Amino acid sequence: MLQPVQIRYDAHVDALAIELVPNARRVRTVQAAPGVYLDFDSRQRLVAIEVLDASTHVPPATLATLPSAARWLTLTEAAAESGLAAATLRGQIRNGRLEATKRGRDWVVDATALLNYLESRDARGRPPTRRRARHHE
Numbered sequence: 762m763l764q765p766v767q768i769r770y771d772a773h774v775d776a777l778a779i780e781l782v783p784n785a786r787r788v789r790t791v792q793a794a795p796g797v798y799l800d801f802d803s804r805q806r807l808v809a810i811e812v813l814d815a816s817t818h819v820p821p822a823t824l825a826t827l828p829s830a831a832r833w834l835t836l837t838e839a840a841a842e843s844g845l846a847a848a849t850l851r852g853q854i855r856n857g858r859l860e861a862t863k864r865g866r867d868w869v870v871d872a873t874a875l876l877n878y879l880e881s882r883d884a885r886g887r888p889p890t891r892r893r894a895r896h897h898e
Contacts, residue, residue, distance in 0.1 A: 770815060770827040773873065777815035777824070782808040832872040833862075839870045843879055853878065 767780040785808035787800040796813040812818055836847040843850070851868065853859040858881075860874040 768827055769829065770824045771829065771873070772824070773871070775814055775816050777812040777819060777827070779810040779812075780808070781810070782806070785809070833864075833869040834872055834875065836868050836870065839872075839875050842872070843875060 765783075767778075767783050769778045769780075770776070771778070782802070785800075785802050785806075787808060788803050789801045789805075791799045791801070793799050796818075798811045798813075799807055800809040800811070802808045815824060834842065836850050839845075839850055840847040850859060850870070854861045854868055854870075859870065859878045861868045861870045863869075
């Protein structure tokens with residue numbers, strides 16, 4: 762069965778993604794023009810096209826009609842994906858370090874914003890606590 766082409770626009774990074782074969786494994790990417798990339802599968806079939814700085818190539822009114830590429834996560838989902846507690850993420854939202862949107866009474870985080878936050882964190886994290894050496898008699 763032929764799967765429909767998927768077109769998504771991410772306004773946050775101004776990128777247009779066109780998946781000709783959704784969920785295909787990409788093994789090679791070729792730059793066709795500045796900011797335009799073609800993805801091929803192992804059989805050399807074109808499976809996707811990505812256009813960076815899309816608003817310079819496509820009228821903004823057209824881009825506004827396209828579905829968003831954002832993948833929204835609840836704090837519980839974001840916690841599971843990041844390995845951090847939901848309360849920690851909530852605190853980072855409150856401190857302005859993690860972008861999030863309130864939907865009803867719940868916070869949702871764009872998966873890209875979560876990744877950006879995780880990459881911006883100090884790699885050292887908290888210093889390890891010293892454990893007392895136990896003496897065995």
